[in-house]
Amino acid sequence: MKHMGRWRPLAEDGLLAMGMAVLVTAIVVLTPRTGALDIAAALAGSLALVAWRRAPLVTLLVSTVFMLVLTVHGQPGPVAAYPVMVAVFAATWAGRLPAAALASVVFLGTDLAVNLPEITESVEGLQGSTLLIGWFVAAGVAATVTRHRQAYLEEAERRAAEAEHTREEAALRRASEERLRIARELHDSLTHSISIIKVQAGVAVHLARGRGEDVPPALLAIQEAGGDAMRELRATLEILRDTDPSDRDAPGSGLDRLDDLVERARSAGLPATVTVSGTSRELPPEVDRAAYRIVQEALTNVSRHAGGAAAVVRIDYADGTLAVQVDDDGEADPDAPPIPGTGLLGMRERVAVLGGRLRAEPRPEGGFTVRAELPLGEPA
Secondary structure (H helix, E strand, O other): OHHHHHHHHHHHHHHHHHHHHHHHHHHHHHOOOOOHHHHHHHHHHHHHHHHOOOOHHHHHHHHHHHHHHHHHHOOOOHHHHHHHHHHHHHHHHOOOHHHHHHHHHHHHHHHHHHOHHHHHHOHHHHHHHHHHHHHHHHHHHHHHHHHHHHHHHHHHHHHHHHHHHHHHHHHHHHHHHHHHHHHHHHHHHHHHHHHHHHHHHHHHHHHHHHOOOOOOHHHHHHHHHHHHHHHHHHHHHHHHHOOOHHHOOOOOOOHHHHHHHHHHHHHOOOOEEEEEEEOOOOOOHHHHHHHHHHHHHHHHHHHHHOOOOOEEEEEEEEOOEEEEEEEEOOOOOOOOOOOOOHHHHHHHHHHHHOOOEEEEEEOOOOOEEEEEEEEOOOOO
16 A cells, blocks of 8 residues: 555656646647647657656756747647646745746746737737736646645644644653552552551461460461562552553562462461463463452452352463463352452453453352453463
């Protein structure tokens, strides 16, 4: 398409030159007292229009010279002015107004001198010369208007592009300010609360061990979860405070921490097992994080909504796809699908961004299932 667009103006100019050559040559042939010199001048002056876009001054010079030869020798009438008027239009459009004016004056002066007897003897001759002058003036005016209109359109496009760039910069600035505001809020609220939870859990573990008592698994799970929450919160704050977080890989959790995640779930009282099938491979960072978050959210939902249930986590490495599935044997009713909360909505958004598919629904045999299929693309 680009190749065709590049050749289209040349083809249009070629058709214009050929059409003008046919018109002028036909009239010259039908005019008495014309010969081979006149036909050659008509062809040369007309075919020079093929370069009116790329070399307007050369076109103006060649057309004017050969049409002057035709006017003086063959006297075919107004038709000899047609190529010169097009060349004057081209030169004026290109900003060469003095050259266009000089060529117009030379050609019109020569034409008046050649046709002076006819002009003085008849009204028709005077009207023809006046009309010819009007044509040249009209060609110059049309070229000037076209030139200014093109300049106006180019300036409007430039201003529109600048305005769009300014809007994009303003949007990026507002987004950056909003990220910093969110980072401050998270730091001032969640960081303090999670730190207190982690410290209190650590104190409780220390006191229990100091008294020689067994530390409850749930307390250890709280202590470990607090540490992981702090680590992930710091990673999130780094992303929010980064001026351009798309330029680097965001730190976070992936399937390499799946065992720790499942172990914490067990410590909190949720029986959970993990099954991995297929050939394990290095995953794209965004897929790795999404898979971890989906398992994390699914296990959290099992703990909250399916008390006493057991969960099975399945990771399947297939060709070009990573399948993540979490099943539980709770009491979910197939006839009463759950109302999607922020957890399910977040999972769907993560999967949708990666172009994958998510299924979250009660199982016919009882319990609930969450299955996400994430495209892997090329190996990381």
